[in-house]
Amino acid sequence: MIRIITTSVFVDDQARALAFYTEMLGFEKKEDIPLGEFRWLTVVSPAARDGVELLLEPDEHPAVGPYKEALVADGIPAASFGVDDVVAEHARLTALGVTFVQPPTDLGPVTIATLDDT
Structure with a gap:
């Protein structure tokens, strides 16, 4: 059986995203591993600490900006x-x-x- 382990959202600032997802939405930090300039940074629901992790993925890839803009424009x-x-x-x-x-x-x-x- 296949399971979802991690999914991601693209963020422009990992520290700011972590503060929003933990302090505002109530998620908990699960992984925080330095990877050069960025981090493997995940949050989880406190109701499912061993459940699906949400990766706060840096939006550095050139395709991400247009992708995010299109999603926002289309709601x-x-x-x-x-x-x-x-x-x-x-x-x-x-x-x-x-x-x-x-x-x-x-x-x-x-x-x-x-x-x-x-």
């Missing part, structure tokens, strides 16, 4: 996260200063919200 999230109560989590994160580009929206079987991870 496509680079990653999806789950919570038990979208409305409550939206309120909690908004109080912490997280910006949402889409507030909680009921789509029938699911309610979604889209945040800006800076």
Whole structure:
């Protein structure tokens, strides 16, 4: 059986991304391995410390800038996260200063919200 071990989001500043994902969203740092100018830097959910790791991947490759710009322009999230109560989590994160580009929206079987991870 195949499993997802690590997935990534491209970030322009690993330290700032780590602060956002841990201090604002509540993830925990799992791996922090120096690799020259950058780091192998992952975070995990405290509810699944041995689960899927999110790699805060430096956006240095020339294709990443246009890719990120296209996703933002089209309103496509680079990653999806789950919570038990979208409305409550939206309120909690908004109080912490997280910006949402889409507030909680009921789509029938699911309610979604889209945040800006800076």
